[in-house]
Amino acid sequence: MAYLLKGAHVVDPQVGLDDVRDVLVDGDKIACVSTCIEPPADAEVIDATGKYLVPGLVDMHVHFRDPGFEYKETIETGARAATHGGFTDVATMPNTDPVTDTGAEVRYQIDRSRHAGLCHIRPIGALTVGEKGQTLAEIGDMVMEGAVAFSDDGHGVQSAGMMRTCMEYVSQFDKVVSAHCEIESLTTHGVINEGRASTRLGMFGWPALGEELEIYRDIELCRMTGCALHIAHISTEKSLELVRAAKAEGLPVTCEVTPHHLFLCEDDITDAYDTNLKMNPPLRSASDAAALREGILDGSIDCIVTDHAPHAPHEKDCEWEIAFFGIVGLETSLPLMLTNLVLPGTMSWSRLVEVMAVNPRRCLRLPEIRIEEGCTADLTLIDPTAEVTVTEDWLQSRSKNSAWLGKSLTGCATEVFVAGRHTLTNGVVTPVKRVLR
Ligand SMILES: NC(=O)N[C@@H](CC(=O)O)C(=O)O
Numbered sequence: 001m002a003y004l005l006k007g008a009h010v011v012d013p014q015v016g017l018d019d020v021r022d023v024l025v026d027g028d029k030i031a032c033v034s035t036c037i038e039p040p041a042d043a044e045v046i047d048a049t050g051k052y053l054v055p056g057l058v059d060m061h062v063h064f065r066d067p068g069f070e071y072k073e074t075i076e077t078g079a080r081a082a083t084h085g086g087f088t089d090v091a092t093m094p095n096t097d098p099v100t101d102t103g104a105e106v107r108y109q110i111d112r113s114r115h116a117g118l119c120h121i122r123p124i125g126a127l128t129v130g131e132k133g134q135t136l137a138e139i140g141d142m143v144m145e146g147a148v149a150f151s152d153d154g155h156g157v158q159s160a161g162m163m164r165t166c167m168e169y170v171s172q173f174d175k176v177v178s179a180h181c182e183i184e185s186l187t188t189h190g191v192i193n194e195g196r197a198s199t200r201l202g203m204f205g206w207p208a209l210g211e212e213l214e215i216y217r218d219i220e221l222c223r224m225t226g227c228a229l230h231i232a233h234i235s236t237e238k239s240l241e242l243v244r245a246a247k248a249e250g251l252p253v254t255c256e257v258t259p260h261h262l263f264l265c266e267d268d269i270t271d272a273y274d275t276n277l278k279m280n281p282p283l284r285s286a287s288d289a290a291a292l293r294e295g296i297l298d299g300s301i302d303c304i305v306t307d308h309a310p311h312a313p314h315e316k317d318c319e320w321e322i323a324f325f326g327i328v329g330l331e332t333s334l335p336l337m338l339t340n341l342v343l344p345g346t347m348s349w350s351r352l353v354e355v356m357a358v359n360p361r362r363c364l365r366l367p368e369i370r371i372e373e374g375c376t377a378d379l380t381l382i383d384p385t386a387e388v389t390v391t392e393d394w395l396q397s398r399s400k401n402s403a404w405l406g407k408s409l410t411g412c413a414t415e416v417f418v419a420g421r422h423t424l425t426n427g428v429v430t431p432v433k434r435v436l437r
């Protein structure tokens with residue numbers, strides 16, 4: 001099938017493109033990028049005037065709960081949410097049941113996602129067996145089956161010695177360790193940021209140090225082992241400073257931030273106790289959020305990730321203390337970035353493309369996707385004027401635990417192509433027709 005995207009504003013900093021072009025997709029490839037392409041007879045023409053065409057978006061930190069917790073999300077429902085949010089690739093964290101700590105588990109996820117036929121799933125394997133922090137998992141076996149990175153996300157690896165072994169081993173395969181940095185002896189019982197929020201609402205605090213101290217440790221282990229280190233969901237100004245200093249030294253350190261840590265803070269938690277504001281790490285201070293916004297603009301933070309963490313109603317509709325940590329995010333990530341940073345002119349379109357497409361691919365060592373002739377047609381078309389209201393019905397995810405329910409946002413993806421397959425059409429997820437290769 002061929003598609004001609006007419007008159008899109010194409011943004012791809014990798015090829016220095018930030019201008020209006022026609023783009024012809026033929027089969028799984030980009031066949032032509034030019035100022036004016038006559039529609040071939042067999043091509044479907046899509047009027048992209050006023051819209052932005054970018055390399056397919058990548059979210060390198062999601063939880064799809066499959067296998068084990070399919071009542072929250074399956075690979076298929078997660079893939080639908082990802083497609084609806086404009087993504088062509090997502091990297092799934094291993095805290096499933098069983099934990100993704102063997103090659104067979106990695107293969108299961110890839111097989112299931114091919115049958116879902118919507119987006120590429122890039123499994124992240126566990127560092128340790130069962131994410132228990134005791135025994136090294138079968139890293140080599142998982143690499144053979146297609147694991148792109150390794151993490152015990154959901155938990156920090158508590159023992160520095162164990163983390164050293166993990167990093168030494170992972171570096172042999174030229175893969176990256178994505179570190180959930182949390183010292184449990186500092187965060188146990190914590191349910192909210194330690195400081196204003198914990199004092200105001202009278203709940204056990206979760207200190208910033210519980211994150212920062214482990215980031216410091218892992219950066220030193222990165223120096224010692226040479227293993228590429230990616231810091232997951234940074235949430236404080238000090239965490240950002242540690243990463244900045246490591247980068248300035250030339251260490252192979254990258255990091256990510258979520259939209260909720262950029263655009264919400266502890267002051268948003270009121271005595272309404274909305275449990276969709278409870279996550280790990282917790283929402284921090286307003287000044288932390290401001291520092292993170294600065295970090296995403298100045299290049300210190302590499303990627304936007306959602307940490308899409310679906311939970312069922314009974315796991316959220318309860319007292320704050322016992323509610324599960326985490327919120328869904330795949331479908332609101334791009335609209336939030338557009339509404340809060342890009343459309344007001346604070347962030348350029350090309351920086352948006354870097355943090356949502358180029359850098360996550362680089363961190364995961366995936367092949368580059370460039371908008372040029374001959375490249376794989378993994379593409380996202382964005383309408384910057386579309387108004388979306390976040391409702392339970394609008395969310396395609398099986399879970400509805402969004403922090404933005406009822407809110408209106410401006411800008412969203414309208415078309416997505418994965419290897420030339422039209423997976424999102426006019427904002428609607430396209431039904432599966434064939435297995436994705
Ligand atoms: N972020 C969260 O609050 N929850 C995540 C775990 C994690 O990302 O650490 C989950 O799996 O639910």
Ligand SMILES: [Zn+2]
Binds near residue numbers: 233281
């Ligand atoms: Zn985590």
Ligand SMILES: [Zn+2]
Binds near residue numbers: 061093
């Ligand atoms: Zn996570």
